[in-house]
Amino acid sequence: MTRHSFVNSPELPAISLPAANHHQQPLPTNNLAFSPLAILRIRSACRCLSALHRKDPHWHPLPTSILSDLLTPPEFTATPKQQPLKEAVLRFYKLKQLLTKCVRCFTEFNTEAGECGREIGEVDKDDCCQNPHYGYKEADGECHFCGPPVWSPWSAWSRCNVLCGEGVRQKTRKCFGINNSGCHKISDNLQMEPCNGTCCGDKGWGSWLPWSACSVTCGGVGSRMRQRVCNSLPACRFACSGESEQTERCESKNQCPVHGGWSRWSNWAECSGSCVNNQGSSVVMPSRARQRSCSNPAPSTDTQPHGQSCPGDGSQRQDCSELPNCPVNGNWGAWSSPGPCSVTCGEGLQLSNRKCENPTPKYGGKYCEGPSTKTSVCQSPCPVHGFWSGWSSWSECLATCIPQGKMPTRTRKRLCSNPAPSTNPRGQPCQGEANQVENCASLPHCPVNGAWGSWSPYSACPVTCGVGLMMSTRKCNNPPQKYGGSSCPGEERQTKICSTNLHCPVNGVWSEWSDWSNCKDPFRKDRVIRCKPAGGSQNRERKCLHRAYNGSFCIGEDLSQTRVCYDVSDCRVIETQPLKGTWGEWGQWNFCKPACGESSKRIRFGFSGRDETYDPAKMAMIYHWSQERKCNVLWESKARLWSNT
Incomplete structure (x- = not known):
């Protein structure tokens, strides 16, 4: 091993x-x-x-x-x-x-979605969180925030938990931060409010549609399907429970078509000739054939649909290459050009010849009949000096475009044939060049593909705290891309992680306001003002949390707030004399207490209004009344119920 x-x-x-x-x-x-x-x-x-x-x-x-x-x-x-x-x-x-402690470090954190962005690599968790704006991912893949605790926005309200009648709905939010110990109260991340189900008369599922055709059309068992449609309004779609499709077995009693099959090949027939006729480039080869029939079995004609015919050909043909070549008789070739004149001047004879090679006799064929030479009369002219014919047209350029550093050319030529110089006696040849060459300057330039230059030195570390990325770049200029050539492949920059080993400043974050204190007399703390027309005061506080590493203080100056109040909790009406006023509006219904069970109830309160002649000195109590009713709670929660109202 x-x-x-x-x-x-x-x-x-x-x-x-x-x-x-x-x-x-x-x-x-x-x-x-x-x-x-x-x-x-x-x-x-x-x-x-x-x-x-x-x-x-x-x-x-x-x-x-x-x-x-x-x-x-x-x-x-x-x-x-x-x-x-x-x-x-x-x-x-x-x-x-x-x-x-090894984590994937990111320079961005989205507090709305809880997602990390712009990864810079794997570093130690403490090094990554030297910058409170960074985020990181551990082995579980979840993104965490390096900064102080911060709430995400509230989610949308969920749908009502009942189809019809009174119910509840909820919304949630999340807390992100490297120390979110203050974010674990359910009251901070969960809110609920009463709701009414509006799907009381919902139609639900419609009738089943007809069954589809069977998946097989002959000789066997298949399946078929039917569907139904949810007729509820979009807001009541969840009222349609159960399956929307059904499938069942089906059987087809039709006889399946029988597709044709080939019989065995017949024996090869006799060859169409006794020898191969090989006449130079033209070869006539005898051949032979054999057949087969579409009868094993024959395609059915009494089924719907009919059976398919046999694929392929019903006959084959092959060359009889084993036969001998046929005899080839010889035939004279063309006469050669006449030879030199027998005299240097005047009338003489010229000799021409021919060969028995069109074709040459072979495979036992006969040789050519007749003479192999002949003569003709010739006259020896006087010397004739050559003169140029006109120039030919320019040839095509040697390339379709101008390559880098080299110009393509084209040529033209002329012949010394107008007249040609005599050869016997020899005339003088034409004077000058027979060929001309010129550059193809009108062609477009060939595309030049770009190539990378050298990498630049890495830039300085871009951050003064935490970790960052140093960058090195290169340019596509060796050579640069020109004339429609392709750009350089690959990246034009590369990065590596740099660390300052310094923690970034962490700015302070305001805590939530505390609850308002009890309503007390602002001057005499022992004086009782409950159920009296005497004004008091109450206050609340907040703290600037998480400030570290020389971070800035929280924005805003108020560490506490104070407001005027009246202590009228659980007061009853005692009129010392008639008061002028009007009935006020009822307040919102409170949440059901307890959250479930037959004894669950909810309460709402009302307060009296007053006219402009209202005098606090003439009353001993403020009007206050209440109503209560029994709840119909269908949902039980172990969390405390909260509302925006």
Whole structure:
């Protein structure tokens, strides 16, 4: 069994790991057993090991093939010989605790969606959160915020939990922050309010539509389907429960068509000739044929639809290449051009010849009949000097475009044939060039594909706190892209992580306002003003939280607020004399208490109005009345109910 060394350092004893094999045998008790999946993960790199080494110099630099979520080691009683193995396992778990601090760091965090953006790489969690605007992801894949606690916006109201009648609906929000200990109250992240179901007369499902055609049309069992439509309004779609489709078996009693099949091939017929007629480039090859019929079986004609005919051809033909070649008789070729004149001047004879090669006799054929030479009368002219014919048209350019650094050309020529110089006696040749060459300057330039230049030095670290990205760029100018050529492939910039080892300032964040204090006399704390027409005061406070690392103080100056109040809780009406006034409006119904059960009730209050002649000195109490009614609560919650009203 092949083994791979995991760690070799004075601080961490070497441990052998088995090769990844799905069929490996159990290891002896003096070795650690890792699954193949664990071995693959152990070999994956962790990019922040160097940062962990800086935080714990006692640990020597380790190879990057180390897993942060190591498996639980097998439990066994260590003998003296196995004691080094047990110590190595404990060091593995110390390494695991360090590796769990390795996170993916992001420079952006969306507090509305709770999502991270613009990843800069894997760094130590503490280094990433030196900037309170950053976010990070751990092994669970969830995005976390480095800054102080902050609430997301409220979600939309959920739909009412009943179709018809009184119910409740809720909305939620989330708290993000590196220390969100103050965000765990259900009252802060959950709100509820009464609602009325409006789907009392909902139609629900419509009737089932007719069954579809059977999936088979002949000789067998298939399936068919039918559907129904939810006729509810869009807001009441959830009233349609159950399936919208049904499927059942169906059987077709029709006879299936029988498709045709070929019979066996017949024997080959006799060849169409006794020899191969090979006449130079033209070869006539005899052939032979054989047939087959579409009768095994024949396609059915008494079914609907009819059976398909046999695919392919009903006959085949092949050359009889084994036959001998037919005899080829010889035939004279063309006469050659007349030879030189027999005299240098005046009338003479010229000799022409021909060969028996059109075709040459072969395969036992006959030789050509007749003479192989002939003569003709000739006259030797006087010397004739050559003169040029007109120039030919310019040829096509050697290229369709002008390449980089080289100009394509085209040519034209003329012949010394107007007249040609005599050869016997020899005349003088034409004077001048027979060919001309010129540049094809009117062609378009060939496309020049761009190529990258050298990388620039890395830029300075762009941040003064936390971690950031340094950038190096290159230009597509070696050569630059021209004349429609393709641009340089690849990236024009590369980055690497830089760390300032300084924590960014964390600005203060206001806490929520505290509840209003009890209504008290502002001058005499022991004076009772409950149910009296005497004004009091009450206050509330807030704190500036989470400010650190020289961050700015919270925006705004108010640490507390004070307002005028009247203590009229649970007061009854006692009129010392008639008061002029009008009935006020009823207030909102409170939530049901308790949240469920037959004894659940809700209450609302009302207060009297007054006219312009109202005199507080003439009354001992303020008008106050209430109503209550029994609740019909269909939903039970263990959370406290809250409302915006």
